[in-house]
Amino acid sequence: MNDKLTAFKELLEIMDTLRVECPWDRVQTIESLRNLTIEETYELADAILDQDYPNIKEEIGDLMLHMVFYCKIAEEKGEFDMSDALKSVNEKLIRRHPHIYGDVKVNDQEDVKKNWEQIKMEEGKKSILSGVPKSLPAMVKAYRMQDKTKQVGFEWENKEQVWEKVAEEMEEFKEVVDQDGPKERLEEEFGDILFSLVNYARYVGIDPETALEKVNRKFKSRFEYIETNAPKSLEAMSLEEMDALWVEAKQQ
Numbered sequence: 001m002n003d004k005l006t007a008f009k010e011l012l013e014i015m016d017t018l019r020v021e022c023p024w025d026r027v028q029t030i031e032s033l034r035n036l037t038i039e040e041t042y043e044l045a046d047a048i049l050d051q052d053y054p055n056i057k058e059e060i061g062d063l064m065l066h067m068v069f070y071c072k073i074a075e076e077k078g079e080f081d082m083s084d085a086l087k088s089v090n091e092k093l094i095r096r097h098p099h100i101y102g103d104v105k106v107n108d109q110e111d112v113k114k115n116w117e118q119i120k121m122e123e124g125k126k127s128i129l130s131g132v133p134k135s136l137p138a139m140v141k142a143y144r145m146q147d148k149t150k151q152v153g154f155e156w157e158n159k160e161q162v163w164e165k166v167a168e169e170m171e172e173f174k175e176v177v178d179q180d181g182p183k184e185r186l187e188e189e190f191g192d193i194l195f196s197l198v199n200y201a202r203y204v205g206i207d208p209e210t211a212l213e214k215v216n217r218k219f220k221s222r223f224e225y226i227e228t229n230a231p232k233s234l235e236a237m238s239l240e241e242m243d244a245l246w247v248e249a250k251q252q
Contacts, residue, residue: 012082015068019076030073037066049213095119117151128152139209142198159203166196225249 018025044059068082075081096119098104099112106112117128125131128151132144149155156162173189201208226245230237 011064011068015065015072019072025069028069028073030070033066033069037063040066049210049217095123113147114151117148137209139194139198139212142195143202143208146199146202156199156203159200162196162200162203166193166200169193169196222246222249225252 020026040059040062044056044063047055047059067085071080071082071085094101096116097112098115098119099106104115106115120131121128128148129145132141132148136144156165169189169192173186173193176185176189198208201211223246226242226249227234229245229248230242234242
């Protein structure tokens with residue numbers, strides 16, 4: 001524990017120094033850091049998918065630096081400091097875990113999640129969905145909204161019903177396509193398919209964002225194999241020739 005506290009104290013001290021002495025660090029604002037923080041978050045997400053623990057460690061450190069940076073800027077503005085931020089999350093964790101710090105009984109993690117959402121509403125949240133960030137990627141947002149509304153019973157009884165909904169949405173999309181419907185209708189119906197597929201993935205225990213990213217990586221790897229092993233320019237190759245290399249890539 002002492003090593004952890006010492007390392008965190010050193011980071012705070014380094015931030016204090018950089019904020020005064022470094023021309024770049026001195027002029028940063030919470031707005032200028034925002035996109036950099038998003039980039040660092042995605043770099044951590046990549047490292048997690050790669051199971052690259054040395055890189056995970058590095059990216060966690062980068063994000064910790066950003067959190068310290070935000071707190072330093074807020075402290076300068078007289079808003080709050082790092083201790084205020086930590087006290088706030090400590091109090092929230094204790095308040096939202098009454099099965100640990102109180103006398104509430106739970107049977108499993110689903111009970112914990114339901115209690116968490118109920119306590120948030122008691123704290124003054126106007127909607128169970130109010131905690132879902134607007135800027136989340138659409139697929140992640142769909143999953144989070146579905147998971148949250150589940151906590152109040154807004155949920156199909158079984159995965160067969162969910163799959164029926166997927167099939168229904170696919171048929172509705174096909175009807176609009178066959179009728180040469182307007183782009184707005186196509187977009188709406190296609191969105192319904194994606195939303196229902198995200199829901200089905202949730203029912204069968206799949207994270208749809210992770211699943212799609214793994215497919216993206218697989219596609220990238222196989223297409224790069226085609227580019228590397230193509231006997232001539234891709235523009236000069238037929239689809240059949242490229243597909244033969246695609247099959248080779250699958251066998252690698």
